[in-house]
Structures are given as C-alpha cells and as structure tokens.
Amino acid sequence: MLEGKYDFRNAETRLQSAWAASKVYEFDPSHPGRPYTVDTPPPTVSGKIHMGHVYSYTQADVLIRYHRMKGEQVLYPFGFDDNGLPTEIFTENVTGMKAQDVGRQQFIEACLAMSHEAEVQFERFWKRLGLSVDWRLRYSTIDPRSRRVSQQAFLDLYEKDNVYRLEAPTLWCTTCQTGVAQADVEDQEGVETFFTTIPFDLGSGEALRIATTRPELLAACVAIFVHPNDARYTGVVGKTARTPIFGQSVPVLADHRANPEKGTGAVMCCTFGDVTDVAWWREHKLPLRLALREDGRMNDLAGPYAGLHLKQARARILEDLAAGGLVREQMKIEHTVGVHERCVGGRKTELDYLVRGQWFVKLLEYKQRWIDAGRRIKWHPDHMRARYENWIEGLNWDWNISRQRAYGVPFPAWFCKACGQPILASRDQLPVDPLADAPPVASCPKCGATEVTPDADVMDTWATSSVTPQICATVLEPFGISPDEFEARFRPMVLRPNAHDIIRTWDFYTIVRSLYHTGEIPWTDVLISGWGLDSSGKKISKSKLKAADDPTPTLEQWSADAVRYWATGARTGADTYINDEVFRNGQRLVTKLWNAARLALSQMDGYVPSPTPPVSLLPTDRWLLSRLAQVIDRATRSLEDYEYAAAKSETERFFWAELCDNYLELAKSRLYGDDPAAGGNGRAGAGREAAQYTLYYAVLSVVKLLAPFLPHITEEIYLQGFAKTDGATSVHVSRWPESHPSWADLAADAVGEVLLAIADGARRWKSDRKVSVGAPLGAVTITAPADLHPALDACLADLRSVTRAQSISFRPGDALALDIQAAQPQPA
RNA sequence: GGGCACGUAGCUCAGUUGGUUAGAGCACUACCUUGACAUGGUAGGGGUCCGGGGUUCGAGUCCCUGCGUGCCCACCA
Numbered sequence: 001m002l003e004g005k006y007d008f009r010n011a012e013t014r015l016q017s018a019w020a021a022s023k024v025y026e027f028d029p030s031h032p033g034r035p036y037t038v039d040t041p042p043p044t045v046s047g048k049i050h051m052g053h054v055y056s057y058t059q060a061d062v063l064i065r066y067h068r069m070k071g072e073q074v075l076y077p078f079g080f081d082d083n084g085l086p087t088e089i090f091t092e093n094v095t096g097m098k099a100q101d102v103g104r105q106q107f108i109e110a111c112l113a114m115s116h117e118a119e120v121q122f123e124r125f126w127k128r129l130g131l132s133v134d135w136r137l138r139y140s141t142i143d144p145r146s147r148r149v150s151q152q153a154f155l156d157l158y159e160k161d162n163v164y165r166l167e168a169p170t171l172w173c174t175t176c177q178t179g180v181a182q183a184d185v186e187d188q189e190g191v192e193t194f195f196t197t198i199p200f201d202l203g204s205g206e207a208l209r210i211a212t213t214r215p216e217l218l219a220a221c222v223a224i225f226v227h228p229n230d231a232r233y234t235g236v237v238g239k240t241a242r243t244p245i246f247g248q249s250v251p252v253l254a255d256h257r258a259n260p261e262k263g264t265g266a267v268m269c270c271t272f273g274d275v276t277d278v279a280w281w282r283e284h285k286l287p288l289r290l291a292l293r294e295d296g297r298m299n300d301l302a303g304p305y306a307g308l309h310l311k312q313a314r315a316r317i318l319e320d321l322a323a324g325g326l327v328r329e330q331m332k333i334e335h336t337v338g339v340h341e342r343c344v345g346g347r348k349t350e351l352d353y354l355v356r357g358q359w360f361v362k363l364l365e366y367k368q369r370w371i372d373a374g375r376r377i378k379w380h381p382d383h384m385r386a387r388y389e390n391w392i393e394g395l396n397w398d399w400n401i402s403r404q405r406a407y408g409v410p411f412p413a414w415f416c417k418a419c420g421q422p423i424l425a426s427r428d429q430l431p432v433d434p435l436a437d438a439p440p441v442a443s444c445p446k447c448g449a450t451e452v453t454p455d456a457d458v459m460d461t462w463a464t465s466s467v468t469p470q471i472c473a474t475v476l477e478p479f480g481i482s483p484d485e486f487e488a489r490f491r492p493m494v495l496r497p498n499a500h501d502i503i504r505t506w507d508f509y510t511i512v513r514s515l516y517h518t519g520e521i522p523w524t525d526v527l528i529s530g531w532g533l534d535s536s537g538k539k540i541s542k543s544k545l546k547a548a549d550d551p552t553p554t555l556e557q558w559s560a561d562a563v564r565y566w567a568t569g570a571r572t573g574a575d576t577y578i579n580d581e582v583f584r585n586g587q588r589l590v591t592k593l594w595n596a597a598r599l600a601l602s603q604m605d606g607y608v609p610s611p612t613p614p615v616s617l618l619p620t621d622r623w624l625l626s627r628l629a630q631v632i633d634r635a636t637r638s639l640e641d642y643e644y645a646a647a648k649s650e651t652e653r654f655f656w657a658e659l660c661d662n663y664l665e666l667a668k669s670r671l672y673g674d675d676p677a678a679g680g681n682g683r684a685g686a687g688r689e690a691a692q693y694t695l696y697y698a699v700l701s702v703v704k705l706l707a708p709f710l711p712h713i714t715e716e717i718y719l720q721g722f723a724k725t726d727g728a729t730s731v732h733v734s735r736w737p738e739s740h741p742s743w744a745d746l747a748a749d750a751v752g753e754v755l756l757a758i759a760d761g762a763r764r765w766k767s768d769r770k771v772s773v774g775a776p777l778g779a780v781t782i783t784a785p786a787d788l789h790p791a792l793d794a795c796l797a798d799l800r801s802v803t804r805a806q807s808i809s810f811r812p813g814d815a816l817a818l819d820i821q822a823a824q825p826q827p828a
Numbered sequence: 829g830g831g832c833a834c835g836u837a838g839c840u841c842a843g844u845u846g847g848u849u850a851g852a853g854c855a856c857u858a859c860c861u862u863g864a865c866a867u868g869g870u871a872g873g874g875g876u877c878c879g880g881g882g883u884u885c886g887a888g889u890c891c892c893u894g895c896g897u898g899c900c901c902a903c904c905a
Contacts, residue, residue, distance in 0.1 A: 002864090145874080185896030195905085212905055225905090259905080267905040274905075324889095335904050386832050387900060393831095394901055419874090531899095570841080574833090575898085581854055584867080591867050599864035634844090649842070653852070660852075661869080672863080760871095765858065767871035774869095804862090 002601055006594040009557035012712045016127055021348070022732045025132040028481055029225025031073035037493040039469050039523055041506070042079030042141060044461075045118035046090030046342070049125050051551050051578055055532030058567035059644060060497035061131045063527060065122055065708035066639045068132065069736040072157065077137035077475045078398035079146075079468060081428075082115035084461025085176065085409040086342050086616065087142075091113060091407075093345060099813050101407040102281045104435070112409045115142065125552065130560045136477040141464045142409070149471050150411040150464040155519055157361060162516045162823040163401070165422055167357045169271070169278045170400055173262045173340055174296030174310070175349040178404040179358050179404070180340045181460060182397045183505045186347050186612055188339040197264060197329035198321055199226060200241035200250075208252065209231075209328055212560060213335070214323065216314040217270035219300055219302045220291040225280065226266045227508065228254040234267060243268075244316065244326050246303065272353035275396055292354055313560035317514050321500065358402035359411065361463075373511050373521050377765070380642035381573040384500060391504040399509070401463040408458030416438045418449035469493055469522040492520055500573065510530070527642055530575035532567070553582070559708040562586030568644050568709055589652060590713045596660050600699045601721040603671040603688075609696045609725050613742055615685035618670075619791045620798045621694040622745050623752025624663045627654060628698050630737035635705050636736070644709075651705040659698055662802075663757055667691040669801035687797060700726060701737040717731040751791045754816060755799070758782060758792075761818040762803035778821035780805040783813035 017023060038060070045052060068074045081087075091111045092098055099107040119140065123127075126133060139146055143448040157163035168180040194217055199207035210224060226233040233697065237254045238239055257276055259269050267279045271288050289299045298305045298313045305313040313700055321327050322579050339348040363370075370392050379385040400412070412432045413424035425432045428441040434454035443450045472493065473486035481489075492514075507526060514522035555563055565586025570576040613625070631654040638647035670687040700722050711732060718731035726736035765777055780803060784792060789810050793800070806823060 187901095191904095210905075214905075227859060259903095263905060269857085269905085276905080333904095337904070381833095383832060390831055504900085523873095553848050577840080581840080585853065588867050592865065595865035597864085601866075637844095646842080646844095649852080657852090659864090660834095664864080668863085763870055770868085770871095772862060774860085816842045 001605070002594065002598040002717065006591065006713060006716065008590065008712065009556070011716050012130070012560050013128070015712050015715050016130065016594060019132075019730070019732075020135075022729060024733055025068075025076065026134045026136065027075050027476070027479070028073065029476070029481060031068075032188060032752050033072040035075065035490050035494065036064070036067040036072040037472070037490050037495070037523075038077070039493050039496045039510075039770055040076065040078050042081040042139075042465060042468065043122065044081045044086050045115045045122065046082075046086040049122060050481065050549060051532040051534075051554070052552050054129060054563060055567045055576065056497065056499050056529035057126070057131060058129065058564045059529050059572070060527055061129075062494070062568055062708040063495065063639065063642060064130050065732060066644075066710065066736070068732060069704065069707065069734065072818065073135070074672070075472075075476075077483040078123075078126070078131075078133045078140065079138070079471065080119045081461065081465050082111075082119065082141045083139050083142040083146075083177065083464055084458065086461055087111050087115055088405055088407040089176070089342055089344050100181040104406045107406050109561065112142070113555070115140065116824065117549060122385075127168060128552070128555055128560060128790050130564065131244040132711070133570075136478075139471055139475055141461070141468075141471070145430050145474050146464060146471050147409050149474060150409045150428045150459065150467055151425065151432060153426060153428075153467045153470060154412060154463070155424055155427060155460070156517055158422075160516060163359055163361050165357060165359055167355060169281070169353050169355050170358050170362070171340075171397070172294070172354045172356075173343060173349050174352055175347050176295070176340075176344050176405070177294050179356060179400050179402055180351070181392075181400045181462070182395065183399075183462070185338045185351060186338040186341055187336050188350070188522055189336045190334045190339050191350070192332060192334055194318065195263065195331045195333045196318060196327055198326050199328060200268075202236060203240055208236055208262045208266055210266045210268050211329070212268055212310070213333075214270065214273045214470055215223075215317045216298065216302070216305070216310050217291060217416070218243050218268075218272050218317065219298075219305075220270040220272075220289045221248070221268045222271055222286040222289055223250050223269040223284065224252045224266055225255045225258040225269055227250065227256060227258045227260045230258070230260045232260075232264050243541060244324070245320060248289075250400055253280075255280060255284075271355075274353070278353060281801075283787070284708055288355065290355060294356070295351075296355065296604075307612045326699050328397060332587055345590065356404075358400045360398040360400055361512070362768065363398050365394055369515065370508070370512060373515055373598060376521050377511075377523065378525045380525065380527045380640050381571075384503060385525070387503045388501065388508060391508060394434070395546075395710050399460075399512075401460040403460055404456075405458055409436055409464050410458055411455040414452040415454040415455065416444035416447060417451040417453055419444060419447040420777070421446040422455075426811075430694050433799060453581050462509050464687070465506060466513045467517070469510065469514060470517065487518070491518065493523040495525050495527060496523045497529065499529045500594075501531075503528065514599065525627075525642070527619075530570065531575055532649060533575050533577050557592065558583040558587055559712070559781045561590050564647075564709055564711075565589060568648055571645055572642055586710075587655075590710060592656065592660065593703070593713050593717065595720060596655070596664070597673055597699055597703070597717040600695045604692060604696060604721070607692045607696065610693060614686070614690055614693055615689040617694070618687065618690055618798065619748055619751040620666050620795050621690050622743075622748035623755065624658065624694055624698055625740075625743040626745040626748045627658055628701055629743035629778075632701060632705065632737050632739050639708075647705070648709050651702060653705075656701045659702065662759060663694070663698070665802045666755065666798040667695065667757070667793075667801065671695070671799055672793060696725075698741075701739075703739045704731060705733060706733045707734075710746075746816065751788065751795075754792065755795060755802075758799060758818065759802045761816075762805070762820065765818070765820045774804060775825040777803055778822070778823045779803040779807045779809070781809050781811055781819040783811045783815070783819070785814060786812040 003784055064076055090682040091114045095251050106425050129784055193213045198208050198212040199209050202208050236252050241254050242249055269277050271281055272278050293299050297309050302305050338351045351700045371389050374388045410433050414423045414434050425441045439452055466594050473483040562583045566582040635650050670691045673688050692735050703714045703717050
C-alpha cells in the first residue's frame with residue numbers, strides 16, 4: 001500500500017543509503033550467473049563533474065542494471081584517473097604551485113591532496129546520481145596497486161620488444177616542456193601568421209624563392225623540395241642553394257609531397273617544422289640542424305637570435321629580412337595549427353618538434369592487427385568502429401609514452417651512465433621510483449659500469465589508463481580472487497563504456513595494450529555515448545565550466561530519476577542538449593508511476609498473485625497482457641542491443657497510454673467491485689480477480705522495465721508494494737520480467753482495438769458536448785461485426801466503466817459505430 | 829580533401845526485415861476538478877517525410893545523385 005505523495009527529495013537519498021547498507025550492488029564471488037564485467041571509465045579528476053559525465057555514465061549504468069536483473073554476475077568497479085599531466089596542470093592551475101619551484105616531492109603531495117579532495121566529491125556525486133557501483137572496488141591510477149600494474153605492464157612491453165627507446169623527433173610542447181603523443185594533438189583554428197616569400201641564393205645571381213610561415217627555422221633548414229613534375233624547377237633540382245642570413249648550403253631535391261600550387265612551389269625543409277619535414281629528413285637522410293631548445297627559445301645555432309623565444313626570433317628575423325630587402329612577398333594568413341589538450345593554463349601552445357630520448361610503444365607496424373581486433377569487438381552503435389579504424393589508418397607516429405614531468409607513474413628504469421643501456425626494475429621491487437630506489441643489479445649487464453642515471457620521466461597518463469583491464473584484475477584481491485584467477489574467469493571483460501571523443505585514445509590504447517599483454521581483446525562490447533551539450537548546443541568544455549554547469553543543483557531540482565530520464569532519451573551514441581522540458585517529462589513519469597501504482601496496490605490488499613492466469617480473464621485483460629508481452633519482448637531486445645532509449649520509450653508509452661489511460665479506466669469498476677449489474681463474466685469475485693492478476697503483472701513488469709532508468713521511484717514502489725509477493729529484497733536484484741506463454745494473443749489484440757475505439761467514440765461524444773469524461777451516458781448502441789459480439793458482451797462491465805453508459809446493447813454491422821443517447825436526468 | 833552520422837509536425841525526436849489513412853512528447857486551440865494522478869484527463873488543428881532520378885504492384889524505409897548540417901581525420905611550407 002502506497003501512502004500519500006512521493007517526495008523524491010526525501011526518498012532518493014534514503015534509498016541510496018539503504019542500498020549501501022544492504023550491499024545490493026556488491027560483487028558476489030560465488031554468483032552463479034554469467035559474468036558481466038565493466039571496465040568503467042576512470043574520470044580524470046582534473047576538472048569538475050558536468051552534465052556530459054552524467055549523460056555518459058547514466059547510459060552505462062542502465063545497461064549494467066539491466067544485466068544485473070537478468071541474473072548476471074555484475075562486476076562494476078570504479079576508478080579515478082589522477083595521475084599524469086592533466087592532474088599536474090590542474091594542481092598548478094588551482095594552487096599556483098609549480099613543480100620546479102617547490103620541489104618534486106612536495107609537488108607530488110599537492111597533486112595527491114588535490115586528487116583526493118576531488119575524488120571524495122566525485123564519489124558523493126555518483127552515489128547521488130544512483131550509479132550501481134560497488135564502491136568497495138575503487139581504484140585510482142596513481143595508487144600503489146595501479147602503479148605496480150602499470151610498471152609491470154611496461155616491463156612486459158619491454159621484454160616482448162613492443163616498446164623501444166629512441167632519440168627521435170618528437171611532438172613537443174614548449175610551454176609544458178614535455179613530449180606528447182599524436183593522440184594528444186588537436187586543431188587550433190584561425191591562428192594568424194605571416195606567409196613570407198624569401199629568396200635562396202642559387203649562386204650565379206639566380207635566386208630560388210620559397211614561402212614560409214616559420215622563418216625562425218631558417219637556421220635549421222637542411223634542404224629545399226620541389227615537385228618532380230614542376231616544370232618551373234626541373235633545372236634547379238640537384239643544385240645547391242644558400243639560406244639568407246645564415247648562409248648554409250642546402251640541396252634542392254624533388255619529392256611528390258611538395259605542392260606546386262602552394263606558395264612558390266618550392267619549400268624549405270627544416271629540422272623540424274612539421275611532420276613532412278620529419279618524413280623528408282628520414283627518407284632523404286638529411287642532416288640534423290636543431291635550432292630550438294626545449295623551452296621554446298632558440299639555441300646557439302640560431303646565431304644572433306640565440307636565447308630569443310621562437311616567436312620573438314620570428315619577428316626579428318622578419319625585420320632583418322625586410323631590412324635586407326629579402327622579403328619578396330608577404331601575406332597575412334589564418335591557418336590551423338596543432339596544439340595539445342590540457343596545456344598549462346589552457347594556453348594552447350603551438351606544438352613543435354625536437355629530438356629527445358623517449359620511450360615509444362610500437363603502433364605503426366601492426367596497424368592491421370589493431371583493426372582486426374576492433375572488428376572482433378561489438379561497437380554500440382556499430383558505426384563508431386569507423387572512427388577507430390579511421391584513426392589507425394591515419395597514424396604517423398609510434399606512441400610516445402614519455403613525459404618530461406614530475407607527477408605520474410615513473411618508468412621502472414635506469415640508464416647506464418657509461419653506455420646508456422636501459423636497466424629495468426625487477427618485478428618484485430614494484431612499484432618502484434627510480435629517483436629514490438636503486439636498480440636491481442649492481443653493474444650494467446652490458447658494459448659492467450656501476451653508475452646509473454634514473455629515468456626521470458613519467459609515463460603518459462594514457463599509458464596507465466590503457467591498462468585498466470589489468471588494474472581491474474587486482475580489485476578483487478581483497479575478496480580472495482587473485483589476478484591470475486581473474487584472468488582465467490573474467491577475461492575478456494564484457495563492457496567498456498565511454499564517450500566518442502576518446503575512441504582514439506582510451507579505446508585504441510587499451511586494445512593495443514591488451515593484445516600486447518594478453519594476446520586477446522580487452523572486452524567484447526564497447527558502448528559509445530554522445531555528448532551532453534549545453535542548451536546552446538556547444539560541448540560542455542572542461543576548462544570553461546561555470547558554477548551553473550555543476551549538475552548537483554539540477555539533481556536537486558528535478559530528481560536523479562528525472563535527470564537519468566533525460567540522459568537516456570537519445571539514440572545510442574547521439575549527442576543531446578540539456579533541456580528542462582525533458583527533465584520535467586521525467587519528473588511527470590515518476591509521479592505518474594507513483595499514482596498508478598498507488599491505485600493498483602490499493603486494490604491488492606491480501607491478493608496473492610497466481611503464477612498462471614486465472615480462467616476468468618476478460619478480453620480486456622487478455623488484450624493488456626498481450627500488449628505487455630510485446631512490450632517486454634521489445635524492450636528486452638532493445639536493451640540486448642544497447643538501444644536503451646528505445647526500450648525506455650516503448651515501456652513509457654505502454655504504461656501511459658495503454659495501462660493508465662485505457663486499461664485502468666476499463667477495469668476500474670471491476671476493481672472497485674461496484675458495477676451494479678455485472679452480468680455475464682462480470683461476476684464480482686472472478687472479474688475482480690482477473691483484473692487484479694492483470695494489473696499486478698502489468699504494474700510490476702513496468703516497474704521492473706523502468707528500474708534501470710528510474711532506480712529510485714521503482715525501488716520505492718517495489719519495496720512497499722511488491723517485494724513481499726515477488727520475493728526479492730530490491731527491485732534491482734529482482735528477476736527481469738518475462739511474459740507468461742499464454743499472454744501473447746492475437747485475437748485479444750483485435751478485440752482490444754475495438755474496445756479502445758468504443759471508448760474513444762464515447763469520449764469524443766462527450767468532448768463535442770463539452771462535458772466531463774466522467775459524465776454519464778444514456779443508452780449506447782454499438783454496431784459491430786457479429787462475430788465480435790460474444791467478446792464484447794463479456795466486457796460489458798468494462799465498457800460501462802469506461803463510457804459511464806446506463807445501458808449498452810449491440811447490433812450487427814460491418815463498420816464499428818456508436819449510437820449514443822444522452823443520459824436521462826436522474827429523478828431527484 | 830577523406831570518413832562517419834544526420835536531414836520526418838513550430839521545437840526535440842521515434843519510425844523494426846519496403847505494406848492500410850506517417851507517430852510521440854512539448855508547444856498551440858477548445859474543453860473537463862472523473863472515486864490514482866491538474867506534475868492530471870478528453871477532443872482538435874498542424875507534415876510536398878531536404879531536392880531530383882531509379883527499382884517495385886507498393887518507397888519515409890532500398891539504389892543512384894545533388895544540397896544542407898554536425899562530428900572525426902588529413903592538410904596547415
């Protein structure tokens with residue numbers, strides 16, 4: 001029995017506490033069901049939670065809740081990504097502290113403190129949203145266990161020769177002063193610069209003109225390229241040109257990558273201005289002339305410009321070229337440059353290239369292997385696989401995992417001071433910090449020298465988050481399941497949920513790592529979410545969050561259930577806007593559920609549900625049960641296909657339009673047992689029991705079908721009204737609804753259509769006369785095909801209930817028609 | 829320049845393998861306090877399914893093509 005009004009403000013937090021106390025979401029090692037293991041995204045703590053997170057995490061939670069109710073053994077841990085550059089920059093931005101100034105150790109402690117604070121808030125928020133996480137299984141990517149897994153995985157890569165150390169051109173941020181990976185690069189559009197044409201001396205008074213946006217790299221120029229078919233330049237290929245100002249001699253070479261239509265068609269190759277320079281440098285075995293330091297200033301090679309920042313140097317060189325009459329042409333242009341995500345202070349520094357020793361994970365030589373693995377994984381929606389393959393096909397670099405920063409997982413490595421040989425940690429000393437700890441051997445195994453230099457770099461944050469499936473294998477250790485047992489029982493995992501912007505990073509890197517470490521795909525299914533966009537349609541930017549972007553007030557205003565309703569309303573993978581109308585609809589559905597359940601349960605006092613349908617079912621009941629069977633079937637299939645929005649709307653429409661608006665109105669008088677002359681099958685006891693049976697299963701099924709979406713209201717209804725008879729301690733561990741084989745009934749569907757048409761006719765008659773739906777009618781004569789008369793006659797009580805007719809009679813005829821007499825005024 | 833997705837009512841979207849008269853919510857109009865619910869209910873108006881070809885007895889749905897929008901990638905001397 002449900003009393004009074006449903007107050008989500010009180011109910012939601014109360015239920016959340018009850019779930020924690022009753023451990024409904026905790027992993028059960030002896031659960032007999034098929035494992036449903038989730039490689040949950042560890043959100044980066046370097047920012048605030050926003051509606052984009054809510055959108056994505058709710059979608060995964062709905063699927064996880066569905067599989068739990070299907071009787072599967074759910075493993076739903078939760079991680080926080082709190083290592084590496086993002087956290088460091090977050091800490092620098094918030095505290096104003098800098099690693100160089102305060103010292104490495106103190107800085108690391110500040111990062112840990114920042115992360116811890118953020119994680120406490122995050123966990124509280126996720127609980128408030130109603131995620132069905134097992135919070136005992138919480139990890140952070142900087143905790144000792146994750147550091148150990150990450151370093152161990154690095155040793156594995158090294159032993160299998162899948163990672164190599166190379167002094168090579170690297171994408172470099174001069175602000176953060178670290179190398180970055182190709183996946184970290186994003187476009188910065190509309191950057192203004194000068195495109196300047198300057199002459200190179202070919203000797204004998206001839207000049208070869210090239211156009212450039214990077215004149216500060218003149219000192220680093222090592223060649224000039226023209227297209228082999230460019231008639232203007234066929235004569236100069238093979239000659240030597242001298243750079244202006246610096247005067248070094250460089251060869252003029254032909255390569256198809258020189259674009260005749262761009263600038264003058266002749267282009268200078270510097271070490272390094274862009275990726276093409278790197279490729280030319282490699283393929284044509286050009287010399288190395290580095291003019292840039294790690295901090296973005298010019299080095300001694302730049303002669304008079306040494307010490308200047310590259311932007312200052314660019315300006316000075318342009319002035320000097322102009323002064324020397326060497327500017328042939330100059331255009332102000334806007335172009336797109338590569339920057340990296342999460343640059344210090346949001347500065348979006350233009351990326352450069354320089355040469356430095358880094359660890360690279362092999363990607364390029366196994367492209368097909370990555371693509372094949374992607375095809376063995378089910379992507380939801382399927383077309384997201386194309387983004388994965390697209391990214392792999394466009395890869396130009398192996399994965400640089402070295403970061404020249406302070407905070408992160410250290411490489412378990414030292415280098416021999418004498419010969420440079422890497423010396424790797426032994427597994428039993430992990431997690432290790434080479435800056436503090438000694439290598440496992442006293443001397444270099446290659447040259448015997450005894451002095452070592454620790455690898456002072458830390459790993460790319462993705463280098464650790466790409467082994468979350470391996471970290472997950474450790475979360476059950478405290479509960480008696482070793483990583484080895486985990487491997488045997490739960491590999492591959494089942495679900496990886498994440499948004500589409502990190503397919504190229506998190507999904508891709510995780511697949512690579514899994515194939516390297518285990519030879520197998522990491523999971524069988526990937527659920528890709530879209531973005532929750534702000535009401536103007538823009539992506540909710542992590543760096544520009546305003547107070548209004550905090551989702552907590554939204555939860556308090558509309559309820560977690562209503563927000564979850566919004567988050568699961570769009571087609572899988574699609575973006576959606578924040579929209580108060582949708583929150584309101586969610587809230588309306590919550591209220592409607594409460595009220596409908598209240599009516600149903602008020603008529604269930606002492607009712608013991610029968611597992612088999614009673615013989616007294618009327619066509620009305622059979623119609624609803626038949627529709628219910630279809631809805632259960634379709635909603636279940638949609639959820640199996642990860643199409644949660646379709647499952648939700650199917651159930652919602654059934655509940656609202658068929659169960660509430662029609663069935664309840666038809667069955668009301670049988671339920672109340674007050675039909676004055678319930679003739680035929682409308683005999684009081686049997687007719688009421690049939691309606692009770694129908695309503696019990698219809699309401700219970702709807703509550704269960706919506707439980708993954710609206711976990712709070714459905715739990716409240718279940719606990720108060722159904723737990724005793726259905727037998728579970730929570731709707732969230734109750735059995736997923738199944739229809740009784742006898743429910744599907746095509747004949748009942750057809751009769752139902754006619755019943756609804758009769759109800760509609762009566763309502764239209766009343767609406768035309770502007771009287772209430774509850775107003776009584778006089779005699780109603782229904783024209784209907786004769787073969788339907790017995791079924792309709794059986795439903796007399798229900799037809800009276802929905803039409804409020806004083807009497808109903810039938811007349812044979814092909815087309816359905818109603819002849820309605822106004823009600824006779826009642827004698828006073 | 830390449831890839832992917834999308835284009836259906838004023839707005840946001842659903843339309844299963846091609847099959848009657850294309851649906852829902854919101855908004856709009858008129859009305860109804862009916863014994864679960866006014867955070868409700870009833871009735872109604874509103875659509876050349878982006879354009880053009882084609883396949884078919886039949887196309888919102890399949891094929892070709894054009895246009896538009898968004899995202900990803902490439903280019904970015």
